[in-house]
Amino acid sequence: DAGVTQSPTHLIxxxxxxxxLRCSPISGHKSVxxxxxxxxxxxxxxxxxxxxxxxxxxxxxDRFSARQFPNYSSELNVNALLLxxxxxxxxxxxxxxxxxxxNSPLHFGNGTRLTxx
Amino acid sequence: xxxxxxxxPEMSVQEAETVTLSCxxxxxxxxxxxxxxxxxxxxxxxxVIRQEAYKQQNATENRFSVNFQKAAKSFSLKxxxxxxxxAAMYFCALTSGTYKYxxxxxxRLKVLA
Numbered sequence: 001d002a003g004v005t006q007s008p009t010h011l012i013x014x015x016x017x018x019x020x021l022r023c024s025p026i027s028g029h030k031s032v033x034x035x036x037x038x039x040x041x042x043x044x045x046x047x048x049x050x051x052x053x054x055x056x057x058x059x060x061x062d063r064f065s066a067r068q069f070p071n072y073s074s075e076l077n078v079n080a081l082l083l084x085x086x087x088x089x090x091x092x093x094x095x096x097x098x099x100x101x102x103n104s105p106l107h108f109g110n111g112t113r114l115t116x117x
Numbered sequence: 118x119x120x121x122x123x124x125x126p127e128m129s130v131q132e133a134e135t136v137t138l139s140c141x142x143x144x145x146x147x148x149x150x151x152x153x154x155x156x157x158x159x160x161x162x163x164x165v166i167r168q169e170a171y172k173q174q175n176a177t178e179n180r181f182s183v184n185f186q187k188a189a190k191s192f193s194l195k196x197x198x199x200x201x202x203x204a205a206m207y208f209c210a211l212t213s214g215t216y217k218y219x220x221x222x223x224x225r226l227k228v229l230a
Contacts, residue, residue, distance in 0.1 A: 035218075042223055043162070045219075092162075092216070108161055108162035110159060
């Protein structure tokens, strides 16, 4: 089975531009989460979507938005890019709505490396 | 607020030896889950081991085991018989029933041949 796939793998944008990152979860997984990983830090939670509804949001500005489609794939959008948005953006999927399901931890993709110049 | 602290930015271990990575956490929740993830240069976060807080028994997955000290809020990872492929960043993570994981800053593990 294919794992979590993210596209593109790398992206270079200019300050003020807009970016869309895409994620396809593992087949059968209905929950998708997005994390931002700045160089030298651990991942920071941005969003969680389950069954196309937002279930959680981290401490990120409104420039960050996301959505989940009927096939459970997801997009992360970032408007008005800042230099500080440069990071690795990780998508993760899971089978359940929450991590209390023992056999439903997060499964991560390889990430999208975003560089803002 | 929930926090996860990894106080060892970098650790080294000889191949075939044992190494322990430290993690402390803080949460006011009574029900929570702890994880260790490995992130090799490929960037993908790979689940190494997980522990439910309500279970007293320490989790074990082959060469990987944890020492879960609930009262001390400590969750260390022991890697036995270290292999070159174990070299990576290791992140400790905490969640209390949602998919908002709180990650530590990571420990870079170097395995020396």
